[in-house]
Amino acid sequence: MKVFFLRIYDVYQFSRRFWKEAFLPPYEYKEVLNQFFEVGIRSLSIISLTGFITGLVFTKQSRSSLAEFGATSWLPSLMAIALLRALAPLVTALIIAGKVGSNIGAEIGSMRVTEQIEAMEVSSTNPFKFLVVSRVLATTCIVPVLAIYMGFIGLMGAFVNVYNNEQTSFVSFFQQAFVRITFLDLFVLVLKSAVYGYTIGMTGCFTGWNADQGTVGVGRAANTAVVVSMFLIFIEEMLMVTLVNNYR
Amino acid sequence: MATDTSEKYHKHSPAAIDCNNPVITLRNIRKSFGSLEVLKGIDLDVCKGENVVVLGRSGSGKSVLIKIIAGLLWPDEGTVRVLDKEIDRQDARELQELRSKIGFSFQGSALYDGMTVRANLEFPLVRNKRNLSGQEVDKAIRQVLEDVGLSRTIDQMPAELSGGQKKRIGIARTLILHPEIMLYDEPTAGLDPVTSVEINDLINDVQQRYNTSAVIITHDLTCAKSTGERVIMLSEGKFLRQGSFEEVFHTDDPAIKNFYNYNFISDS
Numbered sequence: 001m002k003v004f005f006l007r008i009y010d011v012y013q014f015s016r017r018f019w020k021e022a023f024l025p026p027y028e029y030k031e032v033l034n035q036f037f038e039v040g041i042r043s044l045s046i047i048s049l050t051g052f053i054t055g056l057v058f059t060k061q062s063r064s065s066l067a068e069f070g071a072t073s074w075l076p077s078l079m080a081i082a083l084l085r086a087l088a089p090l091v092t093a094l095i096i097a098g099k100v101g102s103n104i105g106a107e108i109g110s111m112r113v114t115e116q117i118e119a120m121e122v123s124s125t126n127p128f129k130f131l132v133v134s135r136v137l138a139t140t141c142i143v144p145v146l147a148i149y150m151g152f153i154g155l156m157g158a159f160v161n162v163y164n165n166e167q168t169s170f171v172s173f174f175q176q177a178f179v180r181i182t183f184l185d186l187f188v189l190v191l192k193s194a195v196y197g198y199t200i201g202m203t204g205c206f207t208g209w210n211a212d213q214g215t216v217g218v219g220r221a222a223n224t225a226v227v228v229s230m231f232l233i234f235i236e237e238m239l240m241v242t243l244v245n246n247y248r
Numbered sequence: 249m250a251t252d253t254s255e256k257y258h259k260h261s262p263a264a265i266d267c268n269n270p271v272i273t274l275r276n277i278r279k280s281f282g283s284l285e286v287l288k289g290i291d292l293d294v295c296k297g298e299n300v301v302v303l304g305r306s307g308s309g310k311s312v313l314i315k316i317i318a319g320l321l322w323p324d325e326g327t328v329r330v331l332d333k334e335i336d337r338q339d340a341r342e343l344q345e346l347r348s349k350i351g352f353s354f355q356g357s358a359l360y361d362g363m364t365v366r367a368n369l370e371f372p373l374v375r376n377k378r379n380l381s382g383q384e385v386d387k388a389i390r391q392v393l394e395d396v397g398l399s400r401t402i403d404q405m406p407a408e409l410s411g412g413q414k415k416r417i418g419i420a421r422t423l424i425l426h427p428e429i430m431l432y433d434e435p436t437a438g439l440d441p442v443t444s445v446e447i448n449d450l451i452n453d454v455q456q457r458y459n460t461s462a463v464i465i466t467h468d469l470t471c472a473k474s475t476g477e478r479v480i481m482l483s484e485g486k487f488l489r490q491g492s493f494e495e496v497f498h499t500d501d502p503a504i505k506n507f508y509n510y511n512f513i514s515d516s
Contacts, residue, residue, distance in 0.1 A: 111361075115358040119360075122318050122320065124344045124425070125375045
């Protein structure tokens with residue numbers, strides 16, 4: 001139990017240091033942009049594929065239930081609500097946790113066990129700013145962008161299914177889709193995704209930064225980064241949905 | 249054990265060694281990890297221009313000692329003065345400035361895997377000297393690579409280099425900031441005898457060319473003999489004996505005798 005609370009305290013100190021270092025110059029612009037590219041551009045293909053399939057399959061599965069009530073015209077609206085309120089941010093976060101979170105944990109972990117982080121320190125560079133701040137900023141800023149993108153691609157998947165069955169036009173589909181979407185939905189989508197991105201970045205960096213015991217430690221850091229961030233994302237999703245539903 | 253830095257120990261270039269103002273001063277350094285006491289009251293002065301070799305078995309606390317000098321670890325007790333500044337009284341910015349005057353060559357070289365040799369060398373330079381132009385950075389990189397004899401590796405990745413080349417690039421990365429103090433952690437570990445001799449020559453060359461003082465941590469007696477003006481034997485967290493190489497090993501102390509016999513084939 002004592003170890004658990006000590007770990008919580010370490011996480012608190014680590015996050016505190018992030019907020020402090022993030023606003024203090026000098027800024028590592030080049031590395032932040034590099035991480036934007038690593039997290040964003042390199043994840044586009046998997047996000048596109050997953051988003052499209054999710055939209056297509058979800059529409060296909062929902063069609064038969066709605067058809068029983070003669071309500072297939074609600075499909076665009078249903079899909080927009082499902083994607084923008086829940087699926088896009090959650091699925092994007094889980095994919096990024098698996099793809100980017102594990103990568104961050106392994107990369108920083110291997111730098112720790114091969115003394116590369118200490119080498120940065122003695123060469124008068126702040127490794128926390130270079131490695132941690134840049135990665136956490138990148139995941140926090142890019143996950144919302146990817147989630148919006150996935151929402152759009154998911155709706156494209158839904159449109160393909162609706163078009164094949166009802167020959168609904170593109171404009172008409174999107175007009176119907178956004179009838180029930182409010183500013184709050186879009187705001188919450190961005191906010192939730194930013195929180196998930198921050199969680200993924202912080203968890204990956206924290207586990208990598210504290211890696212030990214050689215290559216075993218690196219593997220463990222990568223694994224822990226994924227498992228813990230997914231666990232935290234589910235808890236955050238539950239809390240935020242409960243909170244936001246009270247405002248609706 | 250009290251530290252004697254008198255000139256009788258200095259065999260290479262006594263004229264260049266100035267013992268009036270030691271560049272490193274350690275007093276009563278103690279360090280423990282849990283219940284294991286690694287350093288038990290270490291006192292050390294390193295003169296300007298002097299190469300000091302700390303010899304000892306694995307686990308004797310050698311690496312902990314230089315990490316304390318570099319401010320990577322903090323002692324439980326005692327004071328560390330480097331270039332007239334007490335390490336534990338420096339704030340983050342001052343410590344960063346002080347570290348730019350200390351070069352640290354890591355046992356495993358610690359080159360940044362994801363960067364080319366050029367980027368590895370550029371990394372500390374552009375962060376410490378922000379007003380340098382691209383041309384000046386390029387010139388500094390080429391100069392330091394020439395100094396370590398590896399100009400042709402400039403665009404290679406660390407994974408493409410041999411162990412000896414990695415060590416040289418690791419040393420070049422520290423030299424690019426023109427440090428006043430060099431700390432070498434097992435510079436010849438894992439290298440073949442010929443490459444080890446080349447690294448020993450490079451350490452002496454760095455001392456002459458860059459006018460550095462150095463602490464060299466090793467268990468390689470050939471390295472100790474060829475690079476150190478002063479040799480110190482560390483055992484179980486304490487300095488057992490120090491002096492010139494010959495003085496240290498001219499003894500009947502079984503701990504020191506055994507160490508010597510293990511490294512060199514003894515006649516006895």
